[in-house]
Amino acid sequence: MDRFTSVLLVAGLGCFALAFVLSGLYPWLITDAKQTEATIAEVAYNVTTEFKQLKEMYPVAFADAYPTADECLTDRDLASADDDDPRRAQSDDAWRAAHAFALQAGRDTYVAEACWHCHSQFVRPVANETQRFGRIRVPADENNALQRPMMFGTRRVGPDLTNEGGKRSNDWHVAHFSDPTGTSPGSIMPAYTWFFRDGHQVFRTIDPDSAERTGIATSRRYPVPGVYATQADAEAALQRASDATPDNLSTERKRLVVGESEGPTPNALNVIAYLQWLGTWTDDDRREPQQ
Amino acid sequence: MTSVADPAQVAEVPSEPLVDKGLVKWHLTAAIFFMVTAMTWGFLVSLQFFGHYPFEGISFLSYGRVRLLHTNEIAYGFLVNGFVGCMYYAIPRMTGKSVASSKLGWLIFGVWQFIIVAMSVGQLLGFGQGVEWGETPTGFRPGTWELQYIPVDFLIELGAVLVAIQFLTPIVKSVRKHQYVSLWYLTAGMIWLILTYVMGNTLPEWTLAGTSGAATVGLFIHDLVGLFVTPMGWGLMYFFVPVILRKPIWSHALSVIGFWALAFFYPLNGVHHFLLSSIPMSVQYGAIISTMAVEIVVTTVVVNFFATMWGRGDALRTNLPIRWFFTGMICYFITCLQCMFHTTLTMQEIIHFTDWVPGHAHLVMLGVFAFWIMGMTTWLWPRLTGSDWHNRRLNHWHYWLTVIGLVIMFGDLTAAGLVHGYMLAALSPWMEIVRAMHGFWVIRTFAGGMIVAGQLCFAWNMYKTCTGEVKPYDYRVDLATVEA
Known part of the structure; x- marks a missing residue:
């Protein structure tokens, strides 16, 4: 029994291999092996509404983040387009490409920042977890290229994120990354200041008359979406906004000013896109991406 | 029994021609260095839990990334160096053969410390991988062959193979029935x-x-x-x-x-x-x-x-390494008994995802394996440096600060885990749970501080022992590691 050389063969290799077969290969055979793994393109096929909103809310960061940003047309851009307008199909492809890029990059950041050490993606059928966190996911939902490796997580210092997609708005996420206690008083999550960059933005100041009438402070400014890297870009944006203002509202033009600001980085958009996607893709959504 | 008595009675440092003492010494030094570093990271990140983390807002020292260093430097910096160091002493003595090569030994030493540094820097730069306790950077973008960073995983693999060659050589040479x-x-x-x-x-x-x-x-x-x-x-x-x-x-x-x-x-x-x-x-x-x-x-x-140990209970009082082993063994029994119960689905329902789990992990990695390595280092260090401990009292501070710190931390995290688990199951509002945890987290940081302080005593003592004046040490009296 204690013949030394047999150690290498039986204990060293045999037991190790047996365990791998029983707890690695066997679960694979009875679950994931039964279907092909979904590609990133497949899981990104249904572009979330929140991802489309990112373009309207943060146009500059969005353009910096995705090569196909210019071809991603919003519903407003397509308002006058017919149903069979080729721009629609073109735009859909551009959105899907940008979405796929965002999901992969967002998930890479999720791993790199070790978000998964405090946030699980693992709802269990016990302890009232479905009431707090929602739907339980089955192996087929996870068998995709974004789950390499799977982000079950290990500890719940923060809430579970399995079904986070669509629960909160993009600007909630932006505000939360900037200062978690602002949106969630008492939160112990660190602020992700490096998800933000300084820049210049166009603001609309308030009309002194209406300020007096409504009691809103005259110092109040309303940001126009788009944080530009340079003052010159922001001034060009101001000019565009001014040109777009109808003549009958020409006094509004005078109230446009350029000021210093900060906005989310392209990478922050990736993370938000990933969070807004979580839980939205299930096995039922498997589809062939269009060629 | 006394410690060192008459210098005339002091035996020579046992000559051990088979053991390359330099390698033992340097691996143990690296082990203790990374242990102190890793524990300091752990102490610092624990401050995040009640809003006092000093580096908030600095991307490469953010809570999430530094937390990876705490577990990974313990695994690959402390435990591997500690085990390899002790094996350089134990294996030649058991086989009667020296290891494959001292030159290979120094190569392994260099490669391994490079790995730990590359791993730590990679994790701070955001190349950590999503495998728990194996966040060592693969260097590749997940699932592709696009190289982004030093492939630390590959180097660890290489290091592990070199270690095996180094130690299997004497073992294979001496193989017998x-x-x-x-x-x-x-x-x-x-x-x-x-x-x-x-x-x-x-x-x-x-x-x-x-x-x-x-x-x-x-x-x-x-x-x-x-x-x-x-x-x-x-x-x-x-x-x-x-x-x-x-x-x-x-x-x-x-x-x-x-x-x-x-x-x-x-x-x-x-x-x-x-x-x-x-x-x-x-x-x-x-x-x-x-x-x-x-x-x-x-x-x-x-x-x-x-x-x-039966019949040698006196060693607990007189022999510090044995006391470390004994304490570790008690922790081991508790840990594994705990395992047996908390692996059941009934207990999982409550304790999974809570502080109970870090409590358990600290009891096994610190309370068992680190305690054993500390015991071995306490015993080996005078033999490697040829001098008695600079200050034996500091070794006692090391022992008591670490053990009491661990007991507080384990009790605290276990209790915190139960409170957290039941509050989660009871659908308490999230921030209510965070507030309930506050006190537990403060105590955990306090316990962590005690443990770090203990290790600093030990590291300082090791440093002074090998650089300070040589104190005679009676190697025939193994129990002499305790102040008489």
């Missing part, structure tokens, strides 16, 4: 490390996505504990305990049974990290049953140790 059981454990541990590392750092990233990948990750986490740390720890204990007590181990048969049971049951535990998940239930039940079986395996070691 009845080998010391220590050598069984150490041999198996070195080979399992290679296999485990390849499995955990390739399959979930390149081959198995989703839940079956997660099952493999679970297998990796537990194989690293069960098939590397555990056999290394047991193997070295089966060497150091008889050597220090100067009596044979109580039962060779029991140690062999322990070995085969470990080899069979331990690797089957992996999936117990993801119980109640979407991994097939049959696999989960298998993991639960084998986790319970491991408790029986562990009992063989515990019984063997206490039976060997």
Whole structure:
């Protein structure tokens, strides 16, 4: 029994291999092996509404983040387009490409920042977890290229994120990354200041008359979406906004000013896109991406 | 018994031509260095839990990234260096042959410290990988062959192979029908490390996505504990305990049974990290049953140790290394008993995802394996430096600060876990739970501070012992590591 050389063969290799077969290969055979793994393109096929909103809310960061940003047309851009307008199909492809890029990059950041050490993606059928966190996911939902490796997580210092997609708005996420206690008083999550960059933005100041009438402070400014890297870009944006203002509202033009600001980085958009996607893709959504 | 008495009676430092003391010394130095570093990271990140983390807002020192250093530097910086250092002492003495080559030894030493530094820098730069306890950067973008950073995983693999070559050479040269059981454990541990590392750092990233990948990750986490740390720890204990007590181990048969049971049951535990998940239930039940079986395996070691100690209770008072081993063994028994219960689905329902788990992890990694390595280092250091400890009292500070710190931390985190778990199940509002945890987290930081302080005492003492004036030391009296 204690013949030394047999150690290498039986204990060293045999037991190790047996365990791998029983707890690695066997679960694979009875679950994931039964279907092909979904590609990133497949899981990104249904572009979330929140991802489309990112373009309207943060146009500059969005353009910096995705090569196909210019071809991603919003519903407003397509308002006058017919149903069979080729721009629609073109735009859909551009959105899907940008979405796929965002999901992969967002998930890479999720791993790199070790978000998964405090946030699980693992709802269990016990302890009232479905009431707090929602739907339980089955192996087929996870068998995709974004789950390499799977982000079950290990500890719940923060809430579970399995079904986070669509629960909160993009600007909630932006505000939360900037200062978690602002949106969630008492939160112990660190602020992700490096998800933000300084820049210049166009603001609309308030009309002194209406300020007096409504009691809103005259110092109040309303940001126009788009944080530009340079003052010159922001001034060009101001000019565009001014040109777009109808003549009958020409006094509004005078109230446009350029000021210093900060906005989310392209990478922050990736993370938000990933969070807004979580839980939205299930096995039922498997589809062939269009060629 | 007294400590050092008459200098005339002091024996020469035992000459051990087979042992390359420089390698032992430097590996142990590196081990203690990374232990102090890793624990300091742990202490710092614990401040985040009540809003006092000093580096908030600095991306590469953010909570999330630094937390990776805490666990990874313990695994690859402290434990590996500690085990390798002790093996450089133990294996030549058990085999009667020196290791393959001292030059190779220094190469391994250099490569390994480079790995730890590259790993730490990579994690701080955001190249950590999503495998628990294996966040070492693969260097590749997940699932592709696009190289982004130094492929640390590959270097670790290379290092593990070099370590195996280094130590298997004397073992193979001296092979005979009845080998010391220590050598069984150490041999198996070195080979399992290679296999485990390849499995955990390739399959979930390149081959198995989703839940079956997660099952493999679970297998990796537990194989690293069960098939590397555990056999290394047991193997070295089966060497150091008889050597220090100067009596044979109580039962060779029991140690062999322990070995085969470990080899069979331990690797089957992996999936117990993801119980109640979407991994097939049959696999989960298998993991639960084998986790319970491991408790029986562990009992063989515990019984063997206490039976060997039988009649030598005085050593607990007079011999600090033995006291470390004894304390570690008690922690080991508690940890494994705990395992047996909290692996059940009933307890998982409450304690999974809570501070109970870090409590358990600290009890086993610090309370057991780190305590054993500390005991071995306490015993070895005077033999390596040729001088008695600079200040033996500091070693006692080390012991008591660490042990009391750990007891507080374990009790605190266990209680915190139960409160957290029941509040989660009761659907308490989230911020209500965070507020309830506040006190527990403050106590945890306090306990962590005690532990770090203890290690600083030890590190300072080690430094002064090897650089300060040489104090005579009676090597014939092993118990002399305790102030008379």
